[in-house]
Amino acid sequence: MSNPLMQAWPGVHGLPPFADIQPAHFPPAFEAALAEHRAEIDAIASQAEAPSFANTLAAFDASGRQLTRLEYLFYTLAASATSPELQSVQRAMAGPLAEHGSAVYMHQGLFARVDALFRERDELGLSAEQRRLLERVHLDFLRAGARLEPEARARYAAVMTRLAELNTRFAQNVLASESDYQLRLTTEAELAGLPDFVRAAARQAALDRGLGDGLHVITLSRSLIVPFLTFSARRDLREQAWRAWVGRGDDTGSTDNREICREILALRAEQARLHGHVCYADYALEDTMARNQGAVMGLLERVWHPALAAQAREREAVLGAMAAAGADHALEAWDWRYYAEQARRARFDLDEAEVKPYFALDRMVAAMFDCASRLFGLQFKARPDIAGYHPDVRAYEVLNADGSLRGLFLQDNFARPTKRSGAWMNALRNQSRALGATPVILNNNNFARGAAGEPTLLSFDDVRTLFHEFGHGLHGLLSDVTYERLSGTQVLRDFVELPSQLYEHWMAEPAVLKKFARHWQTDEPLPDALLAKLQAARQFGQGYETLRYTASAIVDMAAHALAQAPDDIVAFERDTLAQWQLPREVGLNHRLTHFQHLFSSAGYAAGYYVYLWAEVLDCDAFDAFVEAGDVFDPTVAARLRECILSAGNSREPGEAFRAFRGRDPVVEPMLKDRGLLPA
Known part of the structure; x- marks a missing residue:
């Protein structure tokens, strides 16, 4: 049987033939693509000609095309349209793909050529983009362990392989816990308080799961669980849904992620030590705009205290809504959104059901x-x-x-x-x-x-x-x-x-x-x-939302700032939040056991802070349009496109922002936008 992944893709614009692809097609296609890429790397490294930008850097950038297109397709399907068969392939391929990545970036012959060009970069007459490519690729090799001693390289590769396996298991566990959960609403009493749009979505969710017409189901999709917590008059059902939502991965069943998180943190700490760093946060932040923990924590602290004060003011409004409703119970996390919505209605005469x-x-x-x-x-x-x-x-x-x-x-x-x-x-x-x-x-x-x-x-x-x-x-x-x-x-x-x-x-x-x-x-x-x-009403609730985000970023940074992984990550998370005095009714955007930003890959590990860091940049950048007197000003838009959107990574980001804005960013527009500036 022919394998469509190993042939030219005939789709419009080179899209793959999605309907013809089966999970079983991926392993042999990966095997062929990995072998092809290894041969390309060996050929670049072993050529007799002295290293040049063209025969080494440009050739390396152009290599592995079959593998790249296959990986992009595979990870798209694994995230967006998976199946038990595809998940099995994903588990089986996690290790070999990680091993291949280590083999490429630890290839001593290839690294020697890249390193030689890097040392001579000032004499090569490179364009700005060529120099940026050389610097970035050289750093990629260094951060992947190319300069480690042989024994350390072998251990480093083993660590990366194990991390890839654990990342895959973590993500699949989260998906399983989310997919399995169903809060079935079968009576009008259980639907109390839910506006028509929530009922319609819950009815459609039941149909999508083959449960028949007339039934309503609340899933853990954010676009369904948040409206349910906001509008449901059934406090007992809100608590059930909330506990399921925040408890993903924190259980004793097959989707338990606690030990997986702990092992990932332990391996990342070892990865950092192999690079000579005390902790993973130091290693991760080395290649960021922030550069170090001090800069990150300085920004988080600058937001934390005003957010605490804003949430305290919001809490008074929420308690007022509870009193008006005759509620005599303590304010809990599963109550906040429900009574905050009532407070918003009372204060601003605004009902989300009217807006939607x-x-x-x-x-x-x-x-x-x-x-x-x-x-x-x-x-x-x-x-x-x-x-x-x-x-x-x-x-x-x-x-x-x-x-x-x-x-x-x-x-x-x-x-x-x-x-x-x-x-x-x-x-x-x-x-x-x-x-x-x-x-x-x-x-x-x-x-x-x-x-x-x-x-x-x-x-x-x-x-x-x-x-x-x-x-x-x-x-x-x-x-x-x-x-x-x-x-x-x-x-x-x-x-x-x-x-x-x-x-x-x-x-x-x-x-x-x-x-x-x-x-x-x-x-x-x-x-x-x-x-x-x-x-x-735009800034109402920003204290609550800012604390939820910032608390998640603080826990992320605290976990990756450890030299050794904690024995109990749930206790560590709880103790960290207690030190920062996070109000109990607020909670986190993401608890560690389902924090996919951190544990389904290393992409945002010690990096969840980036949304706030970038918010400083984006609020200041939007002010350039405001200052021009037109949010669609063509001159500012052209500058944004040229300096940032079209440039990719061909420019250092600080330089790119200064080219657009004419100066370094300032933090005040972000604080103003969130309503966190002193009155």
């Missing part, structure tokens, strides 16, 4: 595209004839202002049991002039699907997520660099969230809302009075 009908998903996608068109001249052409890996996937050709092809954008918006939680952007192909590659960019969200025949209605927070991920998407689509290693979002971790968080600002602009936020039944635009209420 104006935010239909299709209209918000149109708003997202329209902003990109006004800012960057892009056009988006729907291609319903292009099939994705799942029927939910929508394809759009992205065109430049002159009609030429910019890239392909795929969007997968709905939660389902075979898809991991959260929202993310990834690439099926990165842009590269040297490779003649146009980007294929994918956005994943986890919105609760609307009932059959009705639109999916988004919360204001959902709309923010939609715009956020598309900001990442624009970073990939607008990339205009020569070398794939420097393309798109492959920038320093505390810079990568700048384009995504910056794009969020446009979703709340009155002109955008007035044009696209229209009632799904009447087509009435968002009334001025309702818009005014939204703006007035």
Whole structure:
């Protein structure tokens, strides 16, 4: 039987033949691709010619094309459309893929050539982008252990292999715990307080799980669990749902992640020691804008104390709502969202159930595209004839202002049991002039699907997520660099969230809302009075939300600042929060046992702070448009595109920001935006 993964992909724009791909196709395809890449690396390293940029750096950047396209496809399916068979392949391939990565970046012959070029970089006459590629690739080798002694290299490779296996198990455990949970609501009493849009989403969730019509199911998808906690009048059911949500991975069953987290932390500490660092946080932060723990903790502390004060003021309003409702129980974490919503209604005369009908998903996608068109001249052409890996996937050709092809954008918006939680952007192909590659960019969200025949209605927070991920998407689509290693979002971790968080600002602009936020039944635009209420209430709850995020970032940094892993990560998490005096009713965005940012890969390990770091940048960057007097100012937009979005990692991020803003960032716009400046 022929293997479609080992042939040219015939799809439009080089997409793989999704319908023909089976999990069993991946192992032999990976085996062939790994062998091909090893041969390419050996050939680069063993050539007789002296190392040059072309025969070493450019050749290395161009190598492994078959492996790269296969990995991008594999990880896309594993995250978005998995199955038991695919998960089995994922577990089996985690080790070999990690071993291959170590073999490439510890290849002494190849590293010797890269190192020789790095030492001579000032005499090579390189362009700015070529020099940046050389510096980044050389650092990649160093951080992967290329300069370690042979025995240490062997141990380092073993550590990385084991980490890859554990990361895979962690992520699969979280998906299993989320997919298995169902809070079934079978009576009107159990549905008490839930507005129509929550009931419709819960009814659709039941249908999606084959449970039949007439049943309502609450899942652990954020777009369903948060509205349930916000509106359900059944305190006992709120507690059940909340405990399931925060308890993911903290159990004694097959999805228990506690020991996995502990072992990952222990191995990362060993990884750091092999590099000569005291702890993993020091190793991870070495290649960031922040550079060290002091800079990170300084920012977190600057936000923490004003957020505590803001949450204390919000708490008084929540307690007032409880008193008004005749509640005589203590305020618990599963009560906060419910009574905070009632407090918001009382204070601002604003009901989310009144707002949501104006935010239909299709209209918000149109708003997202329209902003990109006004800012960057892009056009988006729907291609319903292009099939994705799942029927939910929508394809759009992205065109430049002159009609030429910019890239392909795929969007997968709905939660389902075979898809991991959260929202993310990834690439099926990165842009590269040297490779003649146009980007294929994918956005994943986890919105609760609307009932059959009705639109999916988004919360204001959902709309923010939609715009956020598309900001990442624009970073990939607008990339205009020569070398794939420097393309798109492959920038320093505390810079990568700048384009995504910056794009969020446009979703709340009155002109955008007035044009696209229209009632799904009447087509009435968002009334001025309702818009005014939204703006007035915008900062209500920011103390609570800021503490939840910042507490998660603090726990992340504290765990990775340890020289040795804690014996009990749950106790460690609890003790850390107690030291910072986090109010018990607030909690964390992510507990360690389901913190996928940290433990499904190393991507955000000792790096969850980056959202706040980038928020300093994005609020200051948006002020450039405000100062210009037009949030769509073409001159500022062109500068943003040139200096940041198109540049990828071809420029050092601090330099890129200064080129755009004319100076270093300042923190005050972020504090103002969150309502955390002193009164």
